[in-house]
Amino acid sequence: MMSFPENFMWGGATAANQIEGGWNLDGKGDSTSDHLTVGGMKSPRRFTTEIKDDEYYPSHEAIDHYHHYKEDIALFAEMGFKAYRLSINWTRIFPHGDENQPNEKGIAFYRSIFQECRKYDIEPIVDLSHYELPFYLAKHYGGWTNRKLIDFFCHYCQTVFEAYQGLVHYWITFVEINILAHPFGAFSAGGILPEKDGPTMDYARLMRGEPDPVDELTKRYQALHYQLVASAEAVAIAHAIDKNNKVGCNIAGAACYPFTCNPEDVLLAQQSMMNGNYYCGDVQVRGEYPGFAKRFLKEKGIKIIMEPEDAEILKKGTVDYYSFSYYMSGCASADASKAKAAGNMSVGTKNPYLKSSEWGWQIDPEGLRWYLNEVYGRYHIPVLLAENGLGAVDHLEPDGSIHDSYRIDYMREHIKAMDEAVKDGVDLMGYLSWGCIDLVSASTGEMSKRYGMIYVDKNNDGTGNLSRKKKDSFRWYQKVIQSNGKMID
Numbered sequence: 001m002m003s004f005p006e007n008f009m010w011g012g013a014t015a016a017n018q019i020e021g022g023w024n025l026d027g028k029g030d031s032t033s034d035h036l037t038v039g040g041m042k043s044p045r046r047f048t049t050e051i052k053d054d055e056y057y058p059s060h061e062a063i064d065h066y067h068h069y070k071e072d073i074a075l076f077a078e079m080g081f082k083a084y085r086l087s088i089n090w091t092r093i094f095p096h097g098d099e100n101q102p103n104e105k106g107i108a109f110y111r112s113i114f115q116e117c118r119k120y121d122i123e124p125i126v127d128l129s130h131y132e133l134p135f136y137l138a139k140h141y142g143g144w145t146n147r148k149l150i151d152f153f154c155h156y157c158q159t160v161f162e163a164y165q166g167l168v169h170y171w172i173t174f175v176e177i178n179i180l181a182h183p184f185g186a187f188s189a190g191g192i193l194p195e196k197d198g199p200t201m202d203y204a205r206l207m208r209g210e211p212d213p214v215d216e217l218t219k220r221y222q223a224l225h226y227q228l229v230a231s232a233e234a235v236a237i238a239h240a241i242d243k244n245n246k247v248g249c250n251i252a253g254a255a256c257y258p259f260t261c262n263p264e265d266v267l268l269a270q271q272s273m274m275n276g277n278y279y280c281g282d283v284q285v286r287g288e289y290p291g292f293a294k295r296f297l298k299e300k301g302i303k304i305i306m307e308p309e310d311a312e313i314l315k316k317g318t319v320d321y322y323s324f325s326y327y328m329s330g331c332a333s334a335d336a337s338k339a340k341a342a343g344n345m346s347v348g349t350k351n352p353y354l355k356s357s358e359w360g361w362q363i364d365p366e367g368l369r370w371y372l373n374e375v376y377g378r379y380h381i382p383v384l385l386a387e388n389g390l391g392a393v394d395h396l397e398p399d400g401s402i403h404d405s406y407r408i409d410y411m412r413e414h415i416k417a418m419d420e421a422v423k424d425g426v427d428l429m430g431y432l433s434w435g436c437i438d439l440v441s442a443s444t445g446e447m448s449k450r451y452g453m454i455y456v457d458k459n460n461d462g463t464g465n466l467s468r469k470k471k472d473s474f475r476w477y478q479k480v481i482q483s484n485g486k487m488i489d
């Protein structure tokens, strides 16, 4: 028997820049993500300072959710969603990010989305920042390396908390905040612009596992500190505006195992968990930097500025729940010659026991049970699985059907693993399948890396008629939700 509680939040998740399109409509400003071209598995997305006519920028139209949101939310409702996680694009509310007055059309757009969700009893879970930032703030302020961004962000948060009071109760501050330490996150979420136009990351260097230069790391960890302070302030503002607001952190859940029982591997894996997952998690849940984070910064030669008041802000702004994304696991090995596996903005030693997705991400449902127990055991606050899914190439049959049994298998095994974790005692709030509708891949900009249970007719080059079609996984997930996880075969 499956053990999910009656109020379990089954649903799906998306991000504004990967789904909305309408990048310059109704007063919206351009965000960092709007400056990213399409890439591929081994050819990173490129950044251009100016928007060029001869480049293709996938976020500009994405899947045009901007004009299809009613149809899309109706499909989510038909699947039986209890919750839908989406992000607000800051540039729709404040096109430059530093204005006093919000763009009313942007406010109206999200209000209409939330009302549409409520019409179907779908609980909106709203991200305040998912891999984007007003480009103006990146260009003119240096992005999150500038402390002024804390105030701009808090003003934006206060504006949306007030505008949507009563409509939204669940918030997430920064999605996958720990990815800011990675070149892609540094650009898109941190607004730290590369010196010149070009690739957002050195893929070969990443695969070799070489660390980035100290000056780059310093900027990223400084930006991360300001985001952690901003997140804590946002939590306090949300609670002051409405005591029913629940605010979560969000961590890219990078599960890491020792490659062997060699104590060196065991320690490396532990350090990877600490610096990769618990660095941010500890600050956001416990309200202070853990000792290993301070040691990490010191040993890497990373000097960051922390103001005296920051400690108190962090203490007062701890989150109500821990949310995370989980796609795969990796290993740590003291032997650098071991084969590497790519992951969610990360690279680890390849695990010979696991199969991989077409994009090389190692599929590990058992690791989800392990991860859930690790984080719940550490924090003892409710946990939300905010993203999980399989990026795969789907084939549209002549009759319009899409037989994605591989996606069903992936989700089924992860749901079983969650069930085991709930039986272990983990207080799990819900399961949100990533990219419940096909959307633009964050890392590659491709459409062919599909996650959805709803197919969207859109191709890597931007062609396609944007029509929506139900995949086999659509009907399967519908049954899972109807039976509260009991019917998963």
Ligand code: BG6
Residues within 6 Å of the ligand: 015, 018, 131, 175, 176, 252, 325, 344, 387, 391, 434, 440, 441, 442, 443, 444, 449
């Ligand atoms: C998560 C991000 O890390 O991974 C999403 O929050 C992203 O934005 C998802 O889409 C899957 O990654 P990708 O690169 O396959 O789109």
